Amino acid sequence: MHRRGRAAFAVVASLLLASARAEVVFTDEEVQRILAHGPWPPAFVRDPSNRVSGSAAAIDLGRRLFGDAPLSANGYVACVSCHQTDRAWTDGVPRARGMGPLDRNSPSVANAWLNRWFGWGGAADSLWMASLRPLLDPNEIGTTPQRVVERFKLNDDLACRYRRAFGRAPDHADETLLVNMAKAIAAFQETLTTGRTPFDDFRDALARGDRRALAAYPESARRGLKLFVGRGNCFFCHSGPAFTNGEFHDVGVPYFVAPGKADGGRYAGIQALRASRFNLLGPYNDDEARSTATKTRHVELAARHWGEFKTPGLRNVAVTAPYMHNGSLATLRDVVRHYSELNEERLHADGERILRPLKLAPSEIDDLVAFLESLTDREGARRVLPPLDALPCR
Ligand code: HEC
Ligand code: HEC
Structure with a gap:
């Protein structure tokens, strides 16, 4: 639709809305902002940095590895321990615990493939790099190439599936084995x-x-939506179909992990990203043109990155409590209250100008919560996966 068509259309749309429900009238600008939160779902786009992206054999192997606790150093921890199928791919606790305790909340891995940076501080620049970190981290799964080789030796079916996905046996106890798994x-x-x-x-x-x-959309959700794309300014960071701009901000969540110990957020994330040989500038990027590495090459470390965290997407947010990078807020109501009462002195001096304490009325808090709840899909917390291939691999 060209510009003029779009504007005229927006007016019609807002008239339609106004007549459907007298109370909530969206301005043309608000209508455009609402339309920008879709369409959904997005079309799949292959990741050129991962040569098995979109491969059925790799998806099958990956799903099995995602749930494979024997890979871990103690035999009890798998990805699925913290990204659980009946908790919308999260774990329901403020801060994750694997082999040991972590300082951060487990995000959902649904829609993670749409990110441009991964983890709360963006310490990974690809989905596979973000999946390698927990395999290596001694506080998460803490595995080693030797351990993985042993694991495959004990399970012919799994080894066969690795061969199917990568065209070679999983008998090379080296870094490439772990990268392939990731x-x-x-x-x-x-x-x-x-x-x-x-x-x-x-x-x-x-x-x-x-x-x-x-008319099927509840009125309170509609009022909440109006706050979201209007006075609340939420859409500014929670933008686009996944409700995130993919970037990093300080919204005033304290970043002290313990007395004297801070979580550097984006600042630490950039440092870790640059120091890692698994980033997209390194030897494991399968994209020969290296066009995928541009954003990593240009990322700059600045003081303002200290204490910034990634804007999380908001789809299914009602079933992924608790909230924020440290799981410090228990309910959606607490999150909305946080934005309502925001302590501006806590925010960066150079200012997230976009954030102001909203001073919401109790009914407005209800409305914003109702809107956030309307971002829940039919499956909700309990994710149902298609049945696994039951035939043995040979
Ligand atoms: C002990 C709990 C735990 C385990 C086990 C675990 N994760 Fe995570 N996961 C987390 C936490 C906490 C974060 C946030 C990390 C950060 O901010 O750096 C995270 C972040 C991620 C992200 C980034 C998501 C995003 O939106 O940025 C991905 C992808 C991911 N994990 C995949 C995996 C995979 C794959 C495995 C298994 C190989 C795994 N995780 C194992 C707790 C866990
Ligand atoms: C300046 C950018 C920005 C604005 C504006 C903003 N947010 Fe956020 N939002 C974030 C960031 C960044 C986080 C994560 C902060 C952290 O963990 O320290 C977050 C976290 C959240 C979460 C928790 C999600 C989760 O999975 O933990 C919810 C819910 C949320 N915001 C809703 C809102 C609403 C509602 C508004 C408007 C009143 C809003 N946000 C305005 C950037 C923003």
Whole structure:
């Protein structure tokens, strides 16, 4: 649609809305912002840095490895311990615990493939790099190439699936073995996309000008949506179809982990990213043109990055409590209250100008929560995966 068509259309859409529900009227600008939160789901795009991205054999192997506790140093921890299928790919606790305690909250891995940076501080620049870190981290899975080779020796079926995915036996006890595993696990996670939500139905009805379909969206969610794309300024960072700009901000969540110990957030993330040989500038990037490495090459370390964390996407957020990088807020109501009461002195001096204490009325807090809840898909917390290939691999 060209510009003029779009504006005229927006006016019609807002008239439609106004007549459907007298209370909530969206401005043309707000309508454009609402439309920008879709369409959903997004089309799959292969990751050129991962040569098994989109490969059925790798997805199958990756799914099995995602749940394989014997790979871990104590035999009890797998990805699925913290990214659980019946908890919307999170673990329900403020801070994760694997082999040892971690300082951060486990994010959902659904929609993670849409990120440009991974982890709360963006210490990884690809999904496979983010999947390698927990394999190596002694506080998470803490495995080694030797251990992995032993694991495959004990399980012919798994070894056969590795051969199918990578065209060689998993008998090379080297770094490449672990990177390949991470790439297969990444291929599996690329299949995890949240489903359509009541918000998406509303957004598409708005795009079509379908008055009847619009009316199905609860009024409180509608009022909350208006705050989200209007006075609340939430859309500024929680933008686009996944409700994140993929960038890093300080929204005033304390970053002290313990007295005298701080989480450097984005600052530490950039340092770790640059220091790692597993980033996209390193030898394991399968994209020969290296076009995928541009953002990593240009990332700059600045003092303001200290205490900034990645804007999380908000799809299915109602089923992934607790919240924030350190799990410090228990409910969505607590999060909305946090934005309502924001302590501006806590924010960076150079200012996240976009953030102001919103001083919301109790009913407005309810409305924003209702809107956030309308971003939940039909499966909710309990993710149902298609049955695994039951035939033995040979
Ligand atoms: C002990 C709990 C734990 C285990 C086990 C674990 N994770 Fe995580 N995961 C986390 C935490 C905590 C973070 C946030 C890390 C950070 O901010 O750097 C995270 C972040 C991620 C991310 C980044 C998501 C995003 O949106 O940025 C991905 C992808 C991921 N994990 C995949 C995996 C895979 C694959 C495995 C298994 C190989 C795994 N995790 C094992 C707790 C865990
Ligand atoms: C300046 C950018 C920015 C704005 C504006 C903003 N957010 Fe956030 N939001 C973030 C960041 C960054 C985090 C993670 C902060 C952290 O963990 O320290 C976050 C976290 C959240 C979370 C927790 C999600 C999770 O999985 O832990 C929710 C819910 C949320 N924001 C909703 C909102 C709402 C509602 C508004 C408007 C009132 C809003 N945000 C405005 C950047 C922003």
